[in-house]
Amino acid sequence: MPHDLKHGEAPEVSGADLHWRALEGLYASAPINHKFKSRLEIVGEGLSRITFLVEPDSFHAAGAAHGTIYFKMLDDAAFYAANTLVTDRFLLTTSFNLHFSKPIKGGRVVAEGRWVSGRRRVLVAESRLVDEEGEEVGRGTGTFMRSRIALSGLPGYAGARGD
Numbered sequence: 001m002p003h004d005l006k007h008g009e010a011p012e013v014s015g016a017d018l019h020w021r022a023l024e025g026l027y028a029s030a031p032i033n034h035k036f037k038s039r040l041e042i043v044g045e046g047l048s049r050i051t052f053l054v055e056p057d058s059f060h061a062a063g064a065a066h067g068t069i070y071f072k073m074l075d076d077a078a079f080y081a082a083n084t085l086v087t088d089r090f091l092l093t094t095s096f097n098l099h100f101s102k103p104i105k106g107g108r109v110v111a112e113g114r115w116v117s118g119r120r121r122v123l124v125a126e127s128r129l130v131d132e133e134g135e136e137v138g139r140g141t142g143t144f145m146r147s148r149i150a151l152s153g154l155p156g157y158a159g160a161r162g163d
Contacts, residue, residue: 019087022157029156046115048080064103074140077113078125082144090149096142107132
């Protein structure tokens with residue numbers, strides 16, 4: 001326990017930490033994410049990690065994850081990495097490029113997102129997917145722009161902040 005804290009006191013929480021926890025709450029509150037076994041973790045400014053359990057209900061006819069699952073995982077990771085830098089507005093994906101390198105046959109997949117550039121109107125972020133064996137199975141790059149939607153007006157975000 002740090003020496004400057006009195007017994008029973010919680011450590012000081014920064015504005016960035018509050019924003020990051022609120023983004024995690026926003027992810028958890030989105031109805032689409034109730035369809036997947038997944039969890040977002042903001043690991044630092046411009047960095048996100050989403051752990052997904054890819055199950056057979058998301059497979060195509062040949063027995064591997066459909067491309068829509070790749071897009072979902074990659075877009076979400078890049079989006080949340082970029083939104084760590086924007087504290088007032090919800091971002092919108094304006095374009096996204098995907099690269100598939102290996103079929104996902106199921107199991108735990110980690111999507112790692114990283115902000116690349118831009119802070120004002122348009123932000124660029126990239127992401128990659130890593131399977132249970134530690135191999136990269138996909139990669140993507142997206143551009144995101146500020147919307148007119150205030151983050152503070154979204155229940156999943158505001159509720160996680162205690163607003």
